[in-house]
Amino acid sequence: MSKQRDQWGSSLGFVLAAAGSAVGLGNLWKFPYIAWDNNGGAFVLVYLVCIALIGLPIMMAEILIGRRTQSSPVPAFGALHEQTGTSKRWSVVGWIGVLAGVSILCFYAVIAGWSLSSFAQCLNWSINGYTPPEDGAFGAFIGNTGLQFMLALMFSGVTAFIVMRGISRGIEKATKILMPVLLLILVVLAINALTMKGIGQTLSFLFVPRLNELTTHGVLEALGHAFFTLSLGMGAMITYGSYMKKAESITKASVAIVVLDTAIALIACIIMYTILFSFPESQDQISASTAGMLFTTMPHMFYSKMAGGAILGPIFYILVAFAALSSTISLLEVSVALLVDRFSMTRVKATLAAAGSIFALTICVIFSLNSGFAVSRFKLFGTADSGLGYRLNEIFFKNKQGFMDFFDHLASNWLLPVGGLLITVYVGWFLNKKVSLDELGLQDENGNVHPFFKVFHFVLRYIAPLAILYIIYSVIFGAEDFT
Ligand code: PHE
Numbered sequence: 001m002s003k004q005r006d007q008w009g010s011s012l013g014f015v016l017a018a019a020g021s022a023v024g025l026g027n028l029w030k031f032p033y034i035a036w037d038n039n040g041g042a043f044v045l046v047y048l049v050c051i052a053l054i055g056l057p058i059m060m061a062e063i064l065i066g067r068r069t070q071s072s073p074v075p076a077f078g079a080l081h082e083q084t085g086t087s088k089r090w091s092v093v094g095w096i097g098v099l100a101g102v103s104i105l106c107f108y109a110v111i112a113g114w115s116l117s118s119f120a121q122c123l124n125w126s127i128n129g130y131t132p133p134e135d136g137a138f139g140a141f142i143g144n145t146g147l148q149f150m151l152a153l154m155f156s157g158v159t160a161f162i163v164m165r166g167i168s169r170g171i172e173k174a175t176k177i178l179m180p181v182l183l184l185i186l187v188v189l190a191i192n193a194l195t196m197k198g199i200g201q202t203l204s205f206l207f208v209p210r211l212n213e214l215t216t217h218g219v220l221e222a223l224g225h226a227f228f229t230l231s232l233g234m235g236a237m238i239t240y241g242s243y244m245k246k247a248e249s250i251t252k253a254s255v256a257i258v259v260l261d262t263a264i265a266l267i268a269c270i271i272m273y274t275i276l277f278s279f280p281e282s283q284d285q286i287s288a289s290t291a292g293m294l295f296t297t298m299p300h301m302f303y304s305k306m307a308g309g310a311i312l313g314p315i316f317y318i319l320v321a322f323a324a325l326s327s328t329i330s331l332l333e334v335s336v337a338l339l340v341d342r343f344s345m346t347r348v349k350a351t352l353a354a355a356g357s358i359f360a361l362t363i364c365v366i367f368s369l370n371s372g373f374a375v376s377r378f379k380l381f382g383t384a385d386s387g388l389g390y391r392l393n394e395i396f397f398k399n400k401q402g403f404m405d406f407f408d409h410l411a412s413n414w415l416l417p418v419g420g421l422l423i424t425v426y427v428g429w430f431l432n433k434k435v436s437l438d439e440l441g442l443q444d445e446n447g448n449v450h451p452f453f454k455v456f457h458f459v460l461r462y463i464a465p466l467a468i469l470y471i472i473y474s475v476i477f478g479a480e481d482f483t
Helices: 011-022 025-037 041-069 073-084 088-128 137-143 145-164 167-194 199-207 216-229 236-241 250-278 280-285 292-304 309-343 347-368 387-397 403-430 433-440 451-477
Strands: none
Touching: 011 167, 011 236, 011 250, 011 309, 025 041, 025 088, 025 216, 025 250, 025 292, 025 309, 041 073, 041 199, 041 216, 041 236, 041 250, 041 403, 041 433, 041 451, 073 088, 073 236, 073 309, 073 433, 088 145, 088 236, 088 292, 088 309, 088 347, 088 403, 137 145, 145 167, 145 309, 145 347, 167 199, 167 250, 167 309, 199 250, 216 403, 216 451, 236 309, 250 280, 250 292, 250 433, 280 292, 292 309, 309 347, 347 403, 387 403, 403 451, 433 451
């Protein structure tokens, strides 16, 4: 760490990279689906409250830890031990983060690969004409192990290439191109949505809260998703914050990231729902699986129903691929930064080691998508139908099988909430308040603390930990599931 540490070239560079991490499949694939499932309105309102009240303060807490220590999550807590006397054991937060990053990346890269194939399919339809899909085409596609391997490999390869080039020359440069292009495509698609007849219904579905439709499950899902979509609870923001210059405002940057992420999730819903509302018969096609809406229903809607779909279709999937790429970059960076900071590896070696090991897990995920392979029935505590193993699978993994669901459940339901909880407790109760105040710059020369800081600290101490404990409680005792 004594060598000069790479830094973001500009404050905009940091905001775009961090927003790039936040904006991903969570916004374009998952949020539209879960908001649809939960009947929009009231669910969206709860989601917005979770983002503003809990997501934003945790985002600020993570970035401030990173910026203060100028190091990645594991050594960050060692540095804070030296600076402020808090226990070194807090570095477990960093390890949880690395584990979460690895767990998410190994399945995320597979789904990201699907965007490449949807893009190719759309392009093919644009050139050769649309042919309606056969029944079960998506299942066959997922089970095509060789193809899945190639798609995930391409995606992981590009991710590794960018991360290998470092912060300012790799990640910042890439996200400075990816994010504006993404925003531009989104605006074009949104303008198109405004001209469609389903727009009125879409807006009232999304923004008129019908409180009687709210369920406990919906509230928990909104809360859980707030973590995933903002990339919180796993040290990604600690890591990105560690490359931030002292002069920049963490508060402003955090607000910008959160606003961008939320706006993009809502715009994605507007784009997809206007199609679904304009052509009501398409709603029957939304399959029961989460993957359904983005990768099976949407491509066909573009071609069979929409004017201009032949151009907008391929463009839409470039958007999905770009959004996913800026997220996989941040997922890989967490492990790479650990190897560089803690084990003094060069960035190139660290990237090859991290990306290579994670890709080995990705291969397991790919095999487990094909029911012909025994690994598709993988369960951590064995496949017995009764006994201790069965009970443990039930408690910890809701008896899900296969590596994709295993890693997704492990990260989204366990690692992110637990990591997030430890971060709130640490910054709320253990870290000297002066450190946070100083990093956030929320105190004037006369020592007056800005009211925003008081709210921030109060939320981190009481509200956020209680909300997260509620998630963890329901994961264990309720039949709840956030994935
Ligand atoms: N926030 C990303 C998304 O919405 C996923 C992600 C989670 C990325 C955690 C990095 C870390 O898709």
